[in-house]
Amino acid sequence: MYTAKEVLVTFNATINGYEEIYRGVSKSFGLSDCAFWILYYIRQSEEKVTQKDICSFIYQPKQTVHSALKKMVKDGWIEVGDYNGKRHKYVTLTKKGEEFSRKTVDLVLAEEIAAFEDMDASERELAIKLLAKYSDSLSQRMSKFR
Structure with missing residues (x-):
């Protein structure tokens, strides 16, 4: 069972990962x-x-x-x-x-x-x-x- 803090760290890392995906896509399109x-x-x-x-x-x-x-x-x-x-x-x-x-x-x-x-x-x-x-x-x- 994960603590709320552990979930928060994973959740924020996932959100930041999404942002990186879209930043890379945007850049690839110029x-x-x-x-x-x-x-x-x-x-x-x-x-x-x-x-x-x-x-x-x-x-x-x-x-x-x-x-x-x-x-x-x-x-x-x-x-x-x-x-x-x-x-x-x-x-x-x-x-x-x-x-x-x-x-x-x-x-x-x-x-x-x-x-x-x-x-x-x-x-x-x-x-x-x-x-x-x-x-x-x-x-x-x-x-x-x-």
């Missing part, structure tokens, strides 16, 4: 981490996305996301247009961005789905349930530091 996650979010989203949505999904500051978006506009991958006045902007892929995403983030999404399909339905459900429970508890406990 993308910054932020640009990768922006494209990822746009591709997995079933609705139009705003810059605010992106910030919420990738947990990055507005300025970091804004800088990445500016570069992506310059590179011709995305367009940013007005939505609901100037406070929110839609972010959409251009044709060039769609083509690039098919060769990059779409492949990552497919591999992630395949990795979850390596588990049976009950394992997937348990993994999500336990991760959500830990996340909720941690958020509540850490709120005293905010």
Whole structure:
């Protein structure tokens, strides 16, 4: 039986390992981490996305996301247009961005789905349930530091 501290060490090492996997994938595609996650979010989203949505999904500051978006506009991958006045902007892929995403983030999404399909339905459900429970508890406990 593992102690809570032993589980924490293993859990954090695993999370850091995930981050390293995605950092390596981003780099192999010639993308910054932020640009990768922006494209990822746009591709997995079933609705139009705003810059605010992106910030919420990738947990990055507005300025970091804004800088990445500016570069992506310059590179011709995305367009940013007005939505609901100037406070929110839609972010959409251009044709060039769609083509690039098919060769990059779409492949990552497919591999992630395949990795979850390596588990049976009950394992997937348990993994999500336990991760959500830990996340909720941690958020509540850490709120005293905010």
